[in-house]
Amino acid sequence: MDIFKIVDEIQKIDGDAMGRLEHATRRHFMSKIGSKLAAVAVPTVFASIVNKAYAQSAGAIDILNFALTLEYLEDDFYKQANGTANLIPAADKVIFTQIGKHETQHVAFLKGALGTKAVAKPTFDFTGKGAFASVFTDYNTFLTVSHALEDTGVRAYKGQAGGLMADPALLEYALQVHSVEARHASIVRKLLGAATGNASIKSWITGNAGAPAAVYAGEDNKTQGGVDLTGLAGKSDAAITEAFDEPLTKEQVLAIAGLFL
Incomplete structure (x- = not known):
């Protein structure tokens, strides 16, 4: 650096x-x-x-604490996964070790920027209240939860970006984190597709296909900037939806993350 x-x-x-x-x-x-x-x-x-x-306005503090809660979630998730013997295959270990390092760095930055205003780390239930009971014993279940968390993170940062327009340095950092989370999501989706043999799971999102369904709600949107792009330049609906990631509202994100709280 x-x-x-x-x-x-x-x-x-x-x-x-x-x-x-x-x-x-x-x-x-x-x-x-x-x-x-x-x-x-x-x-x-x-x-x-x-x-x-920076982070002096109530709006910025709220957004950064929202982001910090999500980063706490991902940081703890990868710490537990990377520390669990025989969960992640040796060939993929380096990938999740690096992803884990990124999440730890994100937590450190946000806590430093917020100082005493940073929220405390919650207690997490990575089984999703039993929905993913084998998350740290079955690699495919771990990948499923990982890709859901990463895609939620991507959409969450995009959804909050507008609220940081008055704090340009923080906005820049948030968009950089958004980019990192997008790369995490891409590689995890690729690993999940390979592990499950499901060719429909690609490094990008087509329509609103994906599970849990709440993570991908609205991803089939074809209207951007007030313009309906349906049929633009002869492109298919699938191709149009693949070109954009849609934001999630804070309420939508908390509804998803609430499964693990």
């Missing part, structure tokens, strides 16, 4: 950022990020500095 490049990019977006990031000078960073500070701690240190300028 080039911490100074990040600061420079924020300055490009928000010309007043450096004025509000009153301690964000190179000297300050060097005093905070000394040779004895492990590289893994850098995102947390940076987040604590960003907190001085």
Whole structure:
């Protein structure tokens, strides 16, 4: 991570950022990020500095805490899965180890940005109240829950992006996380399709096909920007729906996540 490049990019977006990031000078960073500070701690240190300028509005705090709850969920899920012997095949272990690292980093950033306003981590039931009882003993069940969580995360971040328009640096970060979650969803869907032999499960979503159904509600939408794209340039309805990910509202996301709380 080039911490100074990040600061420079924020300055490009928000010309007043450096004025509000009153301690964000190179000297300050060097005093905070000394040779004895492990590289893994850098995102947390940076987040604590960003907190001085951002996440001050009630709206931003609410959105970030909503995101943090989802990241807690995914972080704990992958920690348990990666720590369970004989669950994940050796060939796929490196993938889920990396996904787990990403989720831990997301939690660290959001907690750092929120500071004392961060919500506490809930207790999770990854069996989904019994619906996925074999989640940590059967690989296909684990993949099913994983792809549902990742696709929910993608749609959740997209659904909240508009609420961060007044906080451009946070919006940029949220969209970066959205991109990471989308890559997670893509690879997990590919692994699930291969593991189950179901050719209809691809790295992308066609229509509203997928389970649990609530995760994919509305994905068959063909109207974008107020324009009905049905039949556009001779494209099929399936192809049109594959080109867009639809947002989920906070209420829809909490209804899905509630299964694991």
